[in-house]
Amino acid sequence: GSELLEQERSKSKINVDTLSAFLHSREGLARKRRVLKILENDKVFNKEQNYFAGRIDRFETALARAKKLRQLVIRHGWDNDDRMVANELISEPGPYGLHESMFLITLRDQGSPEQHERFLKQAEKYKYIGCYAQTELGHGSNVRGLETTATWNTEDQTFTIDSPTLTASKWWIGSLGRTANHAVVMAQLIINGKSHGPHPFVVQIRDMSTHEPLKDIHIGDIGPKFGYNTMDNGFLLFNKVKVPHISMLARHSRVDPKTNKYVKPSSPSLVFGTLTWVRSTIVMQAGGVLARGVTIATRYCAFQDRDAPSDAGGENQVLNYTTVQIRLLPLLATTFALHFTGKAMMALYGASQKKMSQDVGKVGGPERGAGPEETHSGSDLLADLHATSCGLKSLASYTAVEGLEVCRRACGGHGYSSFSGIGSWYADYLPTATWEGDNYMLTQQVARYLLKSARSVLKGNEPSNDTTAILANFLARQDQGAAFDVLGNDADIVAAYAWRSAFLTFEALKHRDEQKKAWNDLLVDFYRLSRAHSQYMVVKNFYETLQSPPSDLDPETLGVLHKLFRLYALHTLESEASEFYTSSAVTVRQIQLARTSAVMKLLQDIRPHAVRLVDSWDFPDWQLDSSLGRYDGKVYEDMFHRASELNPLNRITVDPYPDSPTLFKKNEAGALKPKL
Amino acid sequence: GSELLEQERSKSKINVDTLSAFLHSREGLARKRRVLKILENDKVFNKEQNYFAGRIDRFETALARAKKLRQLVIRHGWDNDDRMVANELISEPGPYGLHESMFLITLRDQGSPEQHERFLKQAEKYKYIGCYAQTELGHGSNVRGLETTATWNTEDQTFTIDSPTLTASKWWIGSLGRTANHAVVMAQLIINGKSHGPHPFVVQIRDMSTHEPLKDIHIGDIGPKFGYNTMDNGFLLFNKVKVPHISMLARHSRVDPKTNKYVKPSSPSLVFGTLTWVRSTIVMQAGGVLARGVTIATRYCAFQDRDAPSDAGGENQVLNYTTVQIRLLPLLATTFALHFTGKAMMALYGASQKKMSQDVGKVGGPERGAGPEETHSGSDLLADLHATSCGLKSLASYTAVEGLEVCRRACGGHGYSSFSGIGSWYADYLPTATWEGDNYMLTQQVARYLLKSARSVLKGNEPSNDTTAILANFLARQDQGAAFDVLGNDADIVAAYAWRSAFLTFEALKHRDEQKKAWNDLLVDFYRLSRAHSQYMVVKNFYETLQSPPSDLDPETLGVLHKLFRLYALHTLESEASEFYTSSAVTVRQIQLARTSAVMKLLQDIRPHAVRLVDSWDFPDWQLDSSLGRYDGKVYEDMFHRASELNPLNRITVDPYPDSPTLFKKNEAGALKPKL
Numbered sequence A, B: 001g002s003e004l005l006e007q008e009r010s011k012s013k014i015n016v017d018t019l020s021a022f023l024h025s026r027e028g029l030a031r032k033r034r035v036l037k038i039l040e041n042d043k044v045f046n047k048e049q050n051y052f053a054g055r056i057d058r059f060e061t062a063l064a065r066a067k068k069l070r071q072l073v074i075r076h077g078w079d080n081d082d083r084m085v086a087n088e089l090i091s092e093p094g095p096y097g098l099h100e101s102m103f104l105i106t107l108r109d110q111g112s113p114e115q116h117e118r119f120l121k122q123a124e125k126y127k128y129i130g131c132y133a134q135t136e137l138g139h140g141s142n143v144r145g146l147e148t149t150a151t152w153n154t155e156d157q158t159f160t161i162d163s164p165t166l167t168a169s170k171w172w173i174g175s176l177g178r179t180a181n182h183a184v185v186m187a188q189l190i191i192n193g194k195s196h197g198p199h200p201f202v203v204q205i206r207d208m209s210t211h212e213p214l215k216d217i218h219i220g221d222i223g224p225k226f227g228y229n230t231m232d233n234g235f236l237l238f239n240k241v242k243v244p245h246i247s248m249l250a251r252h253s254r255v256d257p258k259t260n261k262y263v264k265p266s267s268p269s270l271v272f273g274t275l276t277w278v279r280s281t282i283v284m285q286a287g288g289v290l291a292r293g294v295t296i297a298t299r300y301c302a303f304q305d306r307d308a309p310s311d312a313g314g315e316n317q318v319l320n321y322t323t324v325q326i327r328l329l330p331l332l333a334t335t336f337a338l339h340f341t342g343k344a345m346m347a348l349y350g351a352s353q354k355k356m357s358q359d360v361g362k363v364g365g366p367e368r369g370a371g372p373e374e375t376h377s378g379s380d381l382l383a384d385l386h387a388t389s390c391g392l393k394s395l396a397s398y399t400a401v402e403g404l405e406v407c408r409r410a411c412g413g414h415g416y417s418s419f420s421g422i423g424s425w426y427a428d429y430l431p432t433a434t435w436e437g438d439n440y441m442l443t444q445q446v447a448r449y450l451l452k453s454a455r456s457v458l459k460g461n462e463p464s465n466d467t468t469a470i471l472a473n474f475l476a477r478q479d480q481g482a483a484f485d486v487l488g489n490d491a492d493i494v495a496a497y498a499w500r501s502a503f504l505t506f507e508a509l510k511h512r513d514e515q516k517k518a519w520n521d522l523l524v525d526f527y528r529l530s531r532a533h534s535q536y537m538v539v540k541n542f543y544e545t546l547q548s549p550p551s552d553l554d555p556e557t558l559g560v561l562h563k564l565f566r567l568y569a570l571h572t573l574e575s576e577a578s579e580f581y582t583s584s585a586v587t588v589r590q591i592q593l594a595r596t597s598a599v600m601k602l603l604q605d606i607r608p609h610a611v612r613l614v615d616s617w618d619f620p621d622w623q624l625d626s627s628l629g630r631y632d633g634k635v636y637e638d639m640f641h642r643a644s645e646l647n648p649l650n651r652i653t654v655d656p657y658p659d660s661p662t663l664f665k666k667n668e669a670g671a672l673k674p675k676l
């Protein structure tokens, strides 16, 4: 029980405070405490019925919370970071979600000054509440295939927005189903019978006072989902709806109402920038997303007391089973690996934004969506940033998704209870693998970039960045072969990952350029290549972070972080063993040793620090909302309380006999519904 | 859209009818049709609101269905198989679930004739409605740690059932929360201060007429779960409750009321047999469980029309992307592999039951729960059966669990909609990985058995079954090394799997017997070993099934099944590549070829048959309840219908503005609630 958790904490010297500050910054920690205090004390944010309520009640509560949060922002003068922290603490998607993200961002980034005045101002005041309507029932990843049209009417200088078919219906659109009164609609711009591809239009969709859909507009919620049920993802059909000229967001491209001509985008790379930013954010968050599951499972498995198996030397916690350690501790290492990678990704993004704003006007950007293979040669930095964000988004979100399920299952039966807090978190996070570029599709962008870089290196061009440097290094040393001391030397681990990535790149290049294989026949190789390259980046970022740690990190803590680095790197290496051999980066013997001794030894070394390491992620109990993951280890008391006191089903008495038509003899479940 | 599915079906010559009959038997197919007709026409079984309803409504509906099903059984004189088929078609756990399985089985298998008269008869008439209460809040896998006590009272010849602590509360018990009026309770039998370990007691827990809990008994539902929410898993606490002598199920062991002595079980191997049977059933079902997801994803990905990517030669279905094929087609192969393995497992079970009943009284059985390492030498067959069922249960259920999520994700955004039908199926199936032996724990049993077999072989004993035969073969040929032609010869594939399993067994034996490593330090190796050995069994069973196919299977269909065998075997081989090299079962070159050419070629060959292959699994649309998996491909119409017509959230109008305290301006959601 509880006392075991306390013992755990007393056995390790990890400095939770400095490590937390290293992860989140002192300012971040203080912000969280400040916001938490306000939320915790507001009954609208009381989470007690979250796991019990059905969809409609949950949606109603989420709407109440969204409104309240907006009021708090005004009352306390919260900035954007405060609001984001509040959302993280509340931990459920809400009906203003897309308004506060994509709707506002798109208006800001793609609207002209006049449109800012007309739309953005109203949106910032929550008079216009909006959503971002791109995906259609029949068209997701393939944006060019969108069917919704916006046809320019020369006679009255308006656009007609239309959904010609059922498959043209907008679908999945967050905040649209019940909440939004405006939408940014992506539609094929048609002028004089000619299509110019998808463009964004701001369209009013519901009446500002009755909130009923406007004439010739059909809207609704798309129904329940695996998760995300506090959000009203919606559908939207237009039956030839006219909107004025100002509706088309005109910062980048526009229709000249005098000439009826299409005016091309001057700087599409900025559009491109938004997508990269969104993906970078996903990378940044993935470590923390996974850390919630790891925190819960680690605490629970350290807390759970067991009869000592005869052979285990009198130990008595589930976390002492090596089959539990091998599932949880590498994931614990992964949370740090992803977090440091996320920070590096954001830094790269920042640097490139700075560079770009210096270069503005100098070089043309790439065409949207075409991917870097077709970009101008001057935009190297952007191409690198783009590929990095694609590869890491795919790897990081899958790693978090899969890791969360591993954590849940490691908790045995209780992991299956909603009170574990992992299941709903997993379910809500899942779409991250699909949106902002499906995780499989994105890997093609990475491969395209690596192939292009390899071609450049083969031509003898000087390496201009890390990617071309590792490719050139591989080419130069390929014949000598590699002899990396992955078990003894950390820099060699990074080098072995680089070697494997370069090996796979040139393999793919051979298939593509020499053997002329079809692109589609190479997708599986590309997926592997992207994964390998992204793992290289993660290992490298983790390694580099530990090369220059903050000065206040004590040697003990740093030593454990160092072991986490090795655990992440060696465990991943042995899981992907065959690519490492095939590339001759390591020998069979090294893999065997990594598996049977190095990794097992690291598990043993890290084991005593596990609880303090998860403590340093600093999740308040209120945020986790988990019986299993409670800081104080009052697991069973909490489960019992929730089951017996908070559970509406226990307010019902059934008639169990097959012959009786009565189902419920008594039903007082409604008594537990929260007053909002 | 739809027409693409028709084209798919016309392009392949797979004989769906004979293949279905091969999988399910003609009789099984006819049974399904007959039962389906009755269920489909009964409004209680109407599934329209399943995905929308909250927990309490779902539970109410599930109770109504359970009652109705019981009435149908009587009205139509359905046998047990009919009832099971009905449950499969309804596809949701129901409140009679544990009554109809573990409660009845335990009464039957462990009750004396007198107890059959007293309890079983009432249970069969659904007067007693029961559950099986073993697991406790603090004790699951570790049955010996149960805290509930049943103390024998010499003075009045009763037992006192007691829960001394909170952690002793029964927990997770299916059908207990609201439904059952009786329970089989596993409790530590204490006579004269001495504990004799856990034994089963039949205890009345609720009043037969008011259905309220009896005095000193605290019961309730444990709350919502990741899935299984139509079931009332419950908790149960006893405050010193007296029950009569007849309550202790006395077929195997009992308390002699005259002498107050404990009488030991005469034949515990029968108890053991029930567990093996339950696990075998899980193995038998795993193929079909996975096949539902594969059917839905395959149809949807074949249906989904896309703009042709420039490089793909004008093809236009999502299923043509090789990154989609590599996810779905090996899983399609896996459904068959698991199904044939399940059949073989059931055959093995049947054979051993027959053998045992012949041997009754000749040899003593193993002690329950101790595992085969400690069994009598005469019980080889049982030990083999036990290990096989443990290993395959673990592998098969994990394979199905993980495969279902792969299928769901392969469908992109729409896979996340409840209407995909995969998410809820996955969520409901998940506990199979945890119950009847946690999938990680079970692998220790397999390793124990393999180590024991290896020791016997090392001693020079003649091989007595397949396991010892492959171990002996490895020992004999170990020095020569292996040279399996896995790419050219199917028997060699099976041999390579056997080789790897034997190699890992002797490796583990070395660690254990020579290096004297602690059991706990070897658990990870044991897990891998069990997985390897179980994969060998799956490959072997698939292979052997195709060696003697039914005579009416046409060569075209058989040819495709043969390719599925190779796809399963080679894809698994390359996923587990490193163990295959390390054991020298294959070379690096072979793996590379398997990966880059053999598997890719098989994907291409199987691709045209994918839709007909899933058709042959013969899931009625009514069973799948999936928009994406519809036989007729009316995917979008169905999604639209459900979202706009059946969705209660669309009967609500919100007030979206943050300043307004009104949340719902109009709420007519209740109108859609089904009349039961």
Ligand SMILES: Cc1cc2nc3c(=O)[nH]c(=O)nc-3n(C[C@H](O)[C@H](O)[C@H](O)COP(=O)(O)OP(=O)(O)OC[C@H]3O[C@@H](n4cnc5c(N)ncnc54)[C@H](O)[C@@H]3O)c2cc1C
Pocket (backbone or CB within 6 Å): A098, A132, A133, A134, A135, A138, A139, A140, A141, A142, A171, A172, A173, A174, A228, A233, A431, A434, A435, A436, A437, A438, A439, A440, A441, A523, B304, B309, B318, B321, B323, B324, B409, B410, B411, B412, B413, B414, B416
């Ligand atoms: C919860 C949720 C919220 C959402 N919110 C919004 C929103 O607010 N606004 C909005 O506009 N959209 C939204 N979306 C939609 C989301 O952006 C799309 O789901 C996403 O773009 C993927 O498209 P898709 O669903 O059509 O998948 P598909 O593109 O149909 O993918 C299906 C399968 O095909 C594969 N595939 C597809 N194309 C290729 C290719 N070229 N090469 C190889 N493989 C391929 C994929 O890997 C996948 O396995 C949301 C989705 C979800 C799940």
Ligand SMILES: Cc1cc2nc3c(=O)[nH]c(=O)nc-3n(C[C@H](O)[C@H](O)[C@H](O)COP(=O)(O)OP(=O)(O)OC[C@H]3O[C@@H](n4cnc5c(N)ncnc54)[C@H](O)[C@@H]3O)c2cc1C
Pocket (backbone or CB within 6 Å): A304, A309, A318, A321, A323, A324, A409, A410, A411, A412, A413, A414, A416, B098, B132, B133, B134, B135, B138, B139, B140, B141, B142, B171, B172, B173, B174, B228, B233, B431, B434, B435, B436, B437, B438, B439, B440, B441, B523
């Ligand atoms: C939906 C559902 C329905 C259920 N219905 C019933 C029912 O009707 N009646 C009933 O009696 N029970 C029921 N159960 C309980 C079920 O049988 C237990 O959950 C199961 O036995 C696992 O025990 P646990 O939950 O305590 O897991 P634990 O044993 O606590 O496992 C936790 C973790 O520890 C690991 N672990 C545990 N022991 C060992 C070991 N010795 N070596 C290595 N690793 C180990 C496991 O791998 C797992 O990762 C149900 C459970 C669920 C989820």
